[in-house]
Amino acid sequence: MSRRAGSADLPLHSGRVPAWLxxxxxxLGTILVEAIVLEYGRDELLRRFAHPFWFQCFGAVxxxxxxxxxxxxxxxGALKRGLAPRAHELGIHVCGGRGKHSRATPAExxxxxxxxxxxxxxxxxxxxxxxxxxxxxxxDGFELYLxxxxxxxxxxxxxxxxxMNGDRKQARRxxxxxxxxxxxxxxxxxxxxxxxxxxxxxxxxxRAAASREGQLELLGSIGPDGIARELARFEAPAVPAAQxxxxxxxxxxxxxxxxENIIGxxxxxxxxxxxxxxxKDFADLLLVPGVGARTxxxxxxxxxxxxxxxxxxxxxARFSLAHGGKDRHPYPVPLKxxxxxxxxxxxxxxxxxxxxxxxxxxxxxxxxxxxRLEATATGPSVEALIAQERHNSHRYGGRSVIGEEPPPxxxxxxxxxxxx
Numbered sequence: 001m002s003r004r005a006g007s008a009d010l011p012l013h014s015g016r017v018p019a020w021l022x023x024x025x026x027x028l029g030t031i032l033v034e035a036i037v038l039e040y041g042r043d044e045l046l047r048r049f050a051h052p053f054w055f056q057c058f059g060a061v062x063x064x065x066x067x068x069x070x071x072x073x074x075x076x077g078a079l080k081r082g083l084a085p086r087a088h089e090l091g092i093h094v095c096g097g098r099g100k101h102s103r104a105t106p107a108e109x110x111x112x113x114x115x116x117x118x119x120x121x122x123x124x125x126x127x128x129x130x131x132x133x134x135x136x137x138x139x140d141g142f143e144l145y146l147x148x149x150x151x152x153x154x155x156x157x158x159x160x161x162x163x164m165n166g167d168r169k170q171a172r173r174x175x176x177x178x179x180x181x182x183x184x185x186x187x188x189x190x191x192x193x194x195x196x197x198x199x200x201x202x203x204x205x206x207r208a209a210a211s212r213e214g215q216l217e218l219l220g221s222i223g224p225d226g227i228a229r230e231l232a233r234f235e236a237p238a239v240p241a242a243q244x245x246x247x248x249x250x251x252x253x254x255x256x257x258x259x260e261n262i263i264g265x266x267x268x269x270x271x272x273x274x275x276x277x278x279x280k281d282f283a284d285l286l287l288v289p290g291v292g293a294r295t296x297x298x299x300x301x302x303x304x305x306x307x308x309x310x311x312x313x314x315x316x317a318r319f320s321l322a323h324g325g326k327d328r329h330p331y332p333v334p335l336k337x338x339x340x341x342x343x344x345x346x347x348x349x350x351x352x353x354x355x356x357x358x359x360x361x362x363x364x365x366x367x368x369x370x371x372r373l374e375a376t377a378t379g380p381s382v383e384a385l386i387a388q389e390r391h392n393s394h395r396y397g398g399r400s401v402i403g404e405e406p407p408p409x410x411x412x413x414x415x416x417x418x419x420x
Contacts, residue, residue: 010171011253012164013068017077018401021326024338025062025074028302030082031345032058035306035360037090038352042152043179045092049150049158050177053313054305056251061305063333066261066320067251069171072162073098076148088115091153096127102147102161109149118155126178130159134174141165142172251316257330259382261317267382269374270300277369281362282344292419294396295340296366298322302341303367321385324398331389332405334396336420396420 017025036045048054059071062078080094087093093112096105106124113120127149135144142163151157159176252261278296301322304312317330323341324333348359380388389396391408398405 010069010072010162010173010251011067012166012169012171013065013070015070015401017064017070017074018326020335020399021063021333022074022078024335024342025064025078026082027342028062028338028345029058029075029078030086031342031349032302032306033079033083033092034086034090034349035345035352035363037092038349039306039360039364042091042154043156046150046152046156046158046177047179049160050175051310051313052173052175053316054308054310055160055173055175056316057313057319058305060316060319060325061301061322063323063326063338065255065325065327065329066257066317067253067255069162069164069173072148072160072171072173073146076146076160079150080148093151095149095151096147098146102131102145105147105149109151112151116153118151118153123149123151123155123157126157127159130176131161134161134163141168142170255327255329257317257320257382257386261315262321262382263315263318264382265374265377266312266315266370267318267321267385268377268379269370269372270304271297271379272373272377273366273370274300276373277362277366281365290336290419291340291344294334294392294420295337295344298337298341299344299363300366300370302345303363304370307364307367321389324389324393324400326401328400328402330386332393332398332400334389334393334420335399336397340420 033045036048048058055075056066056071059075060066062075064071064074076094076097080097083090083092083094093116095108095112096102105127109123109127110120112118113123127147130149131144131147142165144161144163146162148160149157150160155178157178160173161176162171162173164171274293274297278293282291282296282299301319305319320330323338324331326333344359345363348363351358352360379385393405394407
């Protein structure tokens with residue numbers, strides 16, 4: 001059977017991703033996918049997408065709002081745009097999306113089947129069944145509006161779909177993984193993301209097998225009219241037994257990043273590793289023009305997204321400290337840093353494809369060093385780090401949905417440096 005990975009709270013946010021960020025998300029997301037495939041293979045990539053904590057961190061490191069439901073839409077959209085031209089090389093295909101794009105998923109899977117030799121009709125049936133289970137068998141008050149189906153040339157797939165509850169202003173994300181999947185109606189989810197709001201009706205849970213069988217038997221014996229009469233006899237529904245709790249990530253409603261949202265030792269480990277490994281590896285090895293200490297710090301968090309173990313993604317807010325957020329939380333997106341991160345990762349991946357893995361090896365060392373330093377490293381507080389980033393935002397090319405970030409204060413120094 002596939003496993004459940006946990007759950008998370010997702011505040012429901014409206015709005016659109018601005019073009020200047022969407023284009024960069026497409027570039028960075030595509031490069032990170034390719035790096036993971038090169039290092040760990042396509043099956044591991046699908047497992048990452050089926051992990052709700054990792055998925056949220058993946059979106060946060062790309063400059064989206066760290067706690068918002070919008071990460072799901074923007075990540076699926078960015079990957080669909082970025083991976084389409086590379087699908088024949090990487091063997092990864094992204095179908096579906098939000099609204100009308102979700103309804104086009106079966107047709108898109110048929111087209112994938114035509115190109116790859118996969119059974120597109122069978123994949124389309126899996127897509128429809130997944131959507132039907134989470135819209136009908138799991139009755140939790142959330143109406144599906146997004147369905148992303150990611151499939152490899154091997155026929156293995158992952159589904160990430162999301163529902164909304166407008167009254168509660170909440171979203172819930174559901175993760176499915178084909179690996180180990182034996183039944184669409186018997187504990188099929190890899191994970192369900194959403195706020196724990198009490199007992200729900202989940203007829204896809206393994207423990208509901210007797211209920212499913214009883215419903216079919218009752219329908220056959222007394223029919224719909226008989227069921228209606230039986231229901232009328234009850235003044236109030238019986239309270240079902242409490243369901244077993246699953247690990248879940250609680251994403252708060254507040255936009256700002258607070259110290260309690262970040263595991264400090266991990267943050268300080270990344271900062272210390274960037275300071276220590278940066279001069280050794282990146283100045284002499286990568287030689288990407290303009291790369292300085294600030295970019296290496298962002299790369300330390302990007303490296304963790306590529307190499308980190310699942311247990312390390314319980315604090316998505318930490319990954320927003322790599323490239324900020326479009327709504328200025330924790331600070332405006334530093335476009336100069338972002339672009340240099342893309343340049344470094346693109347150089348490393350392109351050279352690795354040619355058999356020259358030194359640059360990707362340097363990024364792996366950066367992540368390994370961060371973990372080694374966590375026990376002893378110290379550094380600035382979260383508040384101090386965010387304040388410093390906001391102060392330097394103009395110099396880093398800071399931008400948000402509001403516009404370009406102005407210099408701090410009147411008469412403030414505005415010295416442009418060659419590296420960031």
